[in-house]
Amino acid sequence: MRTETGERSVDVVTIGESMVLFQPMSEGPLPYAPLFTRSVAGAESNVAIGLSRLGRKVRWISRLGTDPFGDMVLSALAGEGVDVSYAERDSQYPTAIFFKEFKGYGDPNVFYYRKASAASRFSPNHIKPEWFRGARHLHVTGITPALGPDTADAVKEAMVQARKQGLTVSFDPNLRRKLWSEEEARRTLLSLIPLCDVFLPGLEEAEFLLGPATEEQYGQTFREMGPGIVVLKLGERGAVGFAESGAVRVAARPVTRLVDTVGAGDAFAAGFLSVYLEGNSDREEVFERALQTANVMGSLTTQFKGDWEGLPRRDELLRAMSGGKDVTR
Template sequence: MNNKLDVVTLGETMVLFQAEQMLPLEYINQFPKRIGGAESNVAIGLARLGHSVGWFSKLGDDPFGRFIYKTIRGEGVDTSTCLFTGDAPTGLLFKEQLSPEDVNVYYYRKGSSASLMEPIDLNEEYIANASILHITGITPALSETCYETVMKAIDIAKKNDRMIVFDPNIRYKLWKEERAKAVLTEIATQADVILPGLDEAQFITGESEVEEVAHALMGDDNKTIIVKLGSKGAYFHTKDEQGYVEGFPVRQVIDPVGAGDGFAAGIISGILRKEPLHQVVKRANAIGAMVVGTSGDVEGLPTFQAVEQFMNPGDGPRDVKR
């Protein structure tokens, strides 16, 4: 594919089995089949917001891998560079929800097909032709070759002067803290936009206050740091401007998983639209609030028109120019 995309991202997507009842998993007998993966969540979120986006991974040559491929492609995301392998199965996860706030996720991903990604699998032209490369801290934790693949993608983006957006998205169970901190710091130094949660920023920098962690992450470079603060909103920090943006009230939390991915999609969308940073963060906050009100990782990701109506409920329906 030679057409230029707005965004390219890469990472593991698994088949998600999420019970519709709030009970311990041992008492659940039926599991609807969905998909779950931070990077594909962002890709789908961006597609719904009106952007052209590509997602890359290595899927198992099995029914679950084909299900993931067809689902993501069906959302309008380009999957033309995805690979299939018969050497390992597609990863699975089960989500247990005991209450709206009490969610447990059980992963079956060790030795999965995505963990076999390696630098030679990357299509350099595909990344070079995108305006933005989006990466998370999950992929480099899957295996040494996945780490090398992420660093190779970063090298390609840097060589072609493309923006790199980095969401640490730390999964502590995947690696030792010392290794996690070293790799996440390495990636953060090369990223142009960093989107950590406050606890993630504290882990990476060793600082505690919001302003301090943002300043530490920026270092001497001209980066954009946006720290997620949950229901309180977010804090943004650049060389020229800093500020807090309040979150949107949530009537009822249904499922908190995926809110950060929706937030990331909102930030990237605003950057692509060249909007003022305060407005960018405000819409990202709105998308995060919308996602937690819906069950599932991607089901609550809105269209651009839907999020505009959510932010401005008194304005009524409107035509949206894309």
């Protein structure tokens, strides 16, 4: 909906599957873990929570089973201030779950149980124009297209409808090799790039899509496909963004205590979009601030266990970016 002044009242719409996450309470192989904690996770809902904590109004859309896990997902997101009123429930297909395994070295192992989930049944027929009314921006990822037989077409239809209604669109490829073949992933992800205004790949994802090249070549090639803004996430080396005004490079924020890297890319996206939505993103100083904000968000998230629990609120983000310290007592 629009306000009385005609302004759009929702900052971001995001569409994608959220699952219930089970994590061992101690490090070690899953077969020997006696106790687990449970949470909610999904790339798009991670971004939604990140933006909501930064003061943005976010509408999250998905399909969930009519089961207790679906209830849990809706409760968690609504509790974070995310609008879940357009989420659909399906009595035939369940809410997905997944497990993380921490062994004390490297990234955690992830095991999905999402085949034939409610969200995997997304089709173009599910996409409704009212999802985008009153909204400014749509954020999608390359995970949803991999979930089911019609989900890629559903995401494409959502991007097309959003742009018809005047929304800008961001796309994070968020490559998940466990979900589909490399050939299908490459073909599908490349087909979605021309439908977005902001493209947010990691360096490894850029190489997966285009083959070996320099960072500048990646930026130029992706921009020639359609997006006005391309942001390459470089991990420990920070990020580099490409726009009409040129390239902007920012250093990474040092991580003092690395705990869990899963969700860092989603935090990065939330940080970047929070500034992008202010407008004037083609100005170098705004573009640079968006990249710096994204880096800080990603860094802070890796220092907590869980995909989104460590996401900062606006005052915490501003304090971290200014180098301030919390007063704890």
